[in-house]
Amino acid sequence: MGDSSLSLYETLTYAVGVAGNLFSLSLITGQLFRRICQNKSTEQFSGLPYVYSLLNCLIVLWYGLPWVSQGVILVVTVNSVGALFHLSYSTTFIVFSENSKRFKMVGLLLAVFCIFALIIYVSLEFFRGPERQNFVGYLSIASLISMCASPLFIIKLVIRTKSVEFMPFYLSLATFLMSISFFTYGMLLHDFFIYLPNGVGAVLGLVQLLLYAYYSRRSSDISRLPLLVSN
Numbered sequence: 001m002g003d004s005s006l007s008l009y010e011t012l013t014y015a016v017g018v019a020g021n022l023f024s025l026s027l028i029t030g031q032l033f034r035r036i037c038q039n040k041s042t043e044q045f046s047g048l049p050y051v052y053s054l055l056n057c058l059i060v061l062w063y064g065l066p067w068v069s070q071g072v073i074l075v076v077t078v079n080s081v082g083a084l085f086h087l088s089y090s091t092t093f094i095v096f097s098e099n100s101k102r103f104k105m106v107g108l109l110l111a112v113f114c115i116f117a118l119i120i121y122v123s124l125e126f127f128r129g130p131e132r133q134n135f136v137g138y139l140s141i142a143s144l145i146s147m148c149a150s151p152l153f154i155i156k157l158v159i160r161t162k163s164v165e166f167m168p169f170y171l172s173l174a175t176f177l178m179s180i181s182f183f184t185y186g187m188l189l190h191d192f193f194i195y196l197p198n199g200v201g202a203v204l205g206l207v208q209l210l211l212y213a214y215y216s217r218r219s220s221d222i223s224r225l226p227l228l229v230s231n
Helices: 002-028 032-039 048-064 073-096 099-126 129-147 149-161 169-189 192-223
Strands: none
Touching: 048 073, 048 099, 048 129, 048 149, 073 099, 099 129, 129 192, 149 192, 169 192
16 A cells, blocks of 8 residues: 555656646747747847746756756756757847847856856865755755746836737746646655745746736727727
8 A cells, every 4th residue: 555655656746747847848949939030030028038047947957967866857857958948049039139139148148157067066076965955956946036037027028018919828827837837846756946946936927827817808908999989
């Protein structure tokens, strides 16, 4: 009976982790960049979320590798793929941005790789065993919490423009579902470094969905108003 319960628990944990991977892939393989490439312009889209996300993916990827943690391979798979996509996305922004934004993006990208190299060096050189896991784990939390600035930028833009054009629904939904999945995955593994930041991400994802519902409905109401007013 005990073995059966354990097997069910492990299966559930694995299933939730796989769900998180699938939602993450849907989040990073959207239609946004087809639009940018077709228009040859980044319009009002911001490249900052993808630079932040690249750094976050690299740190969490490092956290999931055997040199730091054991038994969180699904964290490694999603963040390795995520890092590749966010690197390609950041490169796309560099190609199609205006010169001022382009130089800023290049500088941020170089800073990301320098920070990641420093994290690897410090964690391997100065920490061992659980201390290394704690060090990288707290860094991953800090990275994920700072990455919350990215959805806040988008939320601010939506409120300022009163439009959800630059906050696609499927991205907000995928963010929410991914965060919920990895929050559950972290809870099942009793891994504080996974469930805490993803809990924050789930709340921000929910806020985006609520904003989308409010402003998209408001836009629909405005579009139904008569164009001419009869006296």
